[in-house]
Amino acid sequence: MDLSAEFKRWKAQCLSKADLSRKGSVDEDVLEIVQLLNGQEQFFTTSSCAGRIILLDRSVNGSEVQKQNCCWLLVTHKACVKDDVIVALQKAKGDAILKFEPLVLHVQCRQLQDAQILHSVAIDSGFRNSGITVGKRGKTMLAVRSTHGLEVPLSHQGKLMVTEEYINFLLKIANQKMEENKKRIERFYHCLQHALEKETVSTTSQPKEKVNTSYIRKKKRNPGKARGKRVNEEHDKELENNDHDDPGISDTIFPEDY
Amino acid sequence: MDLSAEFKRWKAQCLSKADLSRKGSVDEDVLEIVQLLNGQEQFFTTSSCAGRIILLDRSVNGSEVQKQNCCWLLVTHKACVKDDVIVALQKAKGDAILKFEPLVLHVQCRQLQDAQILHSVAIDSGFRNSGITVGKRGKTMLAVRSTHGLEVPLSHQGKLMVTEEYINFLLKIANQKMEENKKRIERFYHCLQHALEKETVSTTSQPKEKVNTSYIRKKKRNPGKARGKRVNEEHDKELENNDHDDPGISDTIFPEDY
Numbered sequence: 001m002d003l004s005a006e007f008k009r010w011k012a013q014c015l016s017k018a019d020l021s022r023k024g025s026v027d028e029d030v031l032e033i034v035q036l037l038n039g040q041e042q043f044f045t046t047s048s049c050a051g052r053i054i055l056l057d058r059s060v061n062g063s064e065v066q067k068q069n070c071c072w073l074l075v076t077h078k079a080c081v082k083d084d085v086i087v088a089l090q091k092a093k094g095d096a097i098l099k100f101e102p103l104v105l106h107v108q109c110r111q112l113q114d115a116q117i118l119h120s121v122a123i124d125s126g127f128r129n130s131g132i133t134v135g136k137r138g139k140t141m142l143a144v145r146s147t148h149g150l151e152v153p154l155s156h157q158g159k160l161m162v163t164e165e166y167i168n169f170l171l172k173i174a175n176q177k178m179e180e181n182k183k184r185i186e187r188f189y190h191c192l193q194h195a196l197e198k199e200t201v202s203t204t205s206q207p208k209e210k211v212n213t214s215y216i217r218k219k220k221r222n223p224g225k226a227r228g229k230r231v232n233e234e235h236d237k238e239l240e241n242n243d244h245d246d247p248g249i250s251d252t253i254f255p256e257d258y
Numbered sequence: 259m260d261l262s263a264e265f266k267r268w269k270a271q272c273l274s275k276a277d278l279s280r281k282g283s284v285d286e287d288v289l290e291i292v293q294l295l296n297g298q299e300q301f302f303t304t305s306s307c308a309g310r311i312i313l314l315d316r317s318v319n320g321s322e323v324q325k326q327n328c329c330w331l332l333v334t335h336k337a338c339v340k341d342d343v344i345v346a347l348q349k350a351k352g353d354a355i356l357k358f359e360p361l362v363l364h365v366q367c368r369q370l371q372d373a374q375i376l377h378s379v380a381i382d383s384g385f386r387n388s389g390i391t392v393g394k395r396g397k398t399m400l401a402v403r404s405t406h407g408l409e410v411p412l413s414h415q416g417k418l419m420v421t422e423e424y425i426n427f428l429l430k431i432a433n434q435k436m437e438e439n440k441k442r443i444e445r446f447y448h449c450l451q452h453a454l455e456k457e458t459v460s461t462t463s464q465p466k467e468k469v470n471t472s473y474i475r476k477k478k479r480n481p482g483k484a485r486g487k488r489v490n491e492e493h494d495k496e497l498e499n500n501d502h503d504d505p506g507i508s509d510t511i512f513p514e515d516y
Contacts, residue, residue: 112370112392115392116392116394119391119392129387129389129401129403130389131387131388131389131390131391131401131403132389132390132391132392133377133389133390134370134373134374134377134390136374143387143389145387145389149407149409150409151407151408151409151410152409152410152411153410153427153428153431156427161420161421161423161424161427162419162420162421162424163419163420165419166419166420169411169414169419170411173411
């Protein structure tokens with residue numbers, strides 16, 4: 001079976017299956033994107049989480065970081081208030097950790113070119129840790145990921161290590177990140193719509209070898225993609241709108257249009 | 259010029275340039291990997307950071323999350339002690355944040371197949387947020403990234419929000435993560451050596467179309483890659499060695515060997 005037929009078969013199989021997450025449904029904030037992608041013949045989503053604030057309780061067995069048991073004290077996809085965290089923390093017996101996790105979305109793509117377009121949309125929307133995976137038999141997947149997290153240890157062996165005032169302060173930051181994440185999700189949706197429209201225009205009105213022109217033009221217009229931009233974006237994330245150099249990364253200048 | 263010749267030209271140009279990071283040299287812990295990769299004709303590294311603990315001071319102008327100025331109070335690639343952080347925190351005027359950032363490595367690859375092999379090495383070594391980027395003109399890059407971070411707000415508008423005891427507790431965790439990161443870097447180096455040796459054997463002793471067999475065999479032996487493994491690895495990271503389901507991710511089962 002050729003890869004395109006195999007992709008179709010897999011998409012049908014995947015979308016007809018029950019949602020196996022405990023929640024059993026797609027998060028509201030990412031539903032529009034999931035529906036838009038699954039409505040295109042070249043994509044289907046295989047997992048998604050719109051973003052969440054979670055409180056974990058880890059019990060460390062021995063000294064090995066890997067040998068940890070972990071249970072969930074609280075999970076929310078909405079803004080979180082101090083009292084909910086305080087109540088949940090009372091159940092902590094090990095090391096409780098508060099995390100904000102931004103959108104994660106896995107999209108299987110028919111071919112590499114489709115993944116490239118979607119990758120570009122993700123990066124332009126602020127999901128700068130996104131990346132493509134190509135399996136040994138050609139399965140092409142885009143993982144949409146952000147740099148935009150938070151991971152804060154709160155208690156040690158059941159003992160709270162911070163004040164309620166700090167938890168309040170922390171939740172303001174976590175909720176702010178949740179809001180920013182939502183904005184990026186909206187940006188992603190609109191960029192995706194735009195890219196898909198351009199793609200349709202290109203494939204219907206232009207000769208085959210020019211299919212990608214609109215995508216290239218779009219990239220050229222992006223002011224952030226100027227010649228000489230450095231590649232090491234992850235560690236530059238703190239330096240946006242800032243003149244400081246990054247003291248920690250060994251790097252080289254890289255022209256964008258290579 | 260064909261892509262392979264262009265790759266050679268670029269590699270030569272890139273490696274002859276001065277290191278433009280403020281530090282001006284490759285971090286010691288990642289030097290072996292950088293040298294091993296740059297010694298292969300199919301790879302060259304464009305940026306690297308072995309991993310670090312940093313203390314940032316953000317001054318928020320207005321309400322916009324994006325409109326932030328940010329300065330570095332402390333950067334270290336080694337284990338960090340409380341007193342260094344306490345001293346550095348005295349200079350904080352805005353919102354100080356302590357972060358642990360694991361290895362980040364960008365490697366340009368001659369072709370997609372080379373990136374796939376390196377990606378597999380990265381994933382198998384624990385760098386599960388790694389991903390491939392393919393530029394519009396075929397530039398193929400692997401970003402090696404980990405899920406293994408820490409991001410903790412410590413002060414607000416110059417006022418310390420946590421105790422010294424908490425900072426001590428936090429640094430133990432950060433230093434532990436630094437150690438675990440080093441182990442993963444070592445694992446990456448050995449996996450890479452192994453993959454390159456297998457690759458050499460394959461390309462010299464087998465017909466062209468079987469070049470990747472060793473890579474496939476290696477993957478099949480990996481016990482973590484069993485049939486039916488879920489794709490949403492990022493958000494599963496807390497659930498290693500744990501029977502809990504992830505309550506937040508909408509997903510589907512995905513056979514590994516598709």
